[in-house]
Structure formats: C-alpha cells, structure tokens
Amino acid sequence: QVQLVESGGGLVQAGGSLRLSCAASGRIFSAYAMGWFRQAPGKEREFVGAINWSGGTVYADSVKGRFTISRDYAKNTMYLQMNSLKPEDMAVYYCAVDLGMGRTTTYAGDYDYWGQGTQVTVSS
Secondary structure, X not given: OOEEEEEOOEEEEOOOOEEEEEEEEOOOOOOOEXXXXXXXXXXXXXXXXXXXXXXXXXXXXXXXXXXXXXXXXXXXXXXXXEOOOOHHHOEEEEEEXXXXXXXXXXXXXXXXXXXXXXXXXXXX
C-alpha cells in the first residue's frame, strides 16, 4: 500500500517560516519525481514545486526564491522549506509522487499518489 503523509503545517505570522515534510512508504520513491501542490478555499489546486530523482527542482514563480524543496533518500522523505511566508501562501499543502520516468511535471494530473494534506495558515 502506497502512502504519503504530510506534516509540519500550522499557524505562522507573515514573514515567518515553516518546514513541511512528506514521508513516503510502501514503495521506494527515490527513482521518481515528487511534488508539492496547494489549494486555498475556493481556488483550484496549484503547483508549488517539484523535485526529480536526481535532486533537480522546479518552482512556481510565486514561490521562487522563498521556498526550497529537498529530499532525504534514506528516509524516503521530501521537504518543503517555506520562508518569508505571505498571507497568500495560506492553503492546504499536498505532496504527490509521479511514477512517470524521467520527467518533472507541474501538472497535477500527472501525479499518481497524493497525501492527505496539511494546513498552512499565515496571519497578517
């Protein structure tokens, strides 16, 4: 059974930082790209960033320079370090894994497994 579990969400003031974790189990994900998405109330789920099997990353323009994705292969865990948080970053954050080989995609439909989400609240 494949499982992705996010943690690390919470309440933070604007300008603050949070680190989200996404722990994967049930399969070795080191060969696959993993991504972060977010969804605010009343809005579509949007791409935040992704990391491929070799550690290459891609980010949405809205978070570039503020967010950093990394992964610990030994722990089968991906991280999202979020700095300089803004009220518009407030959303439920989801991690996902793409079993398609050799790509880093920003399209949610390409991802095969999803976590349950973790809430990030940013107060102004």
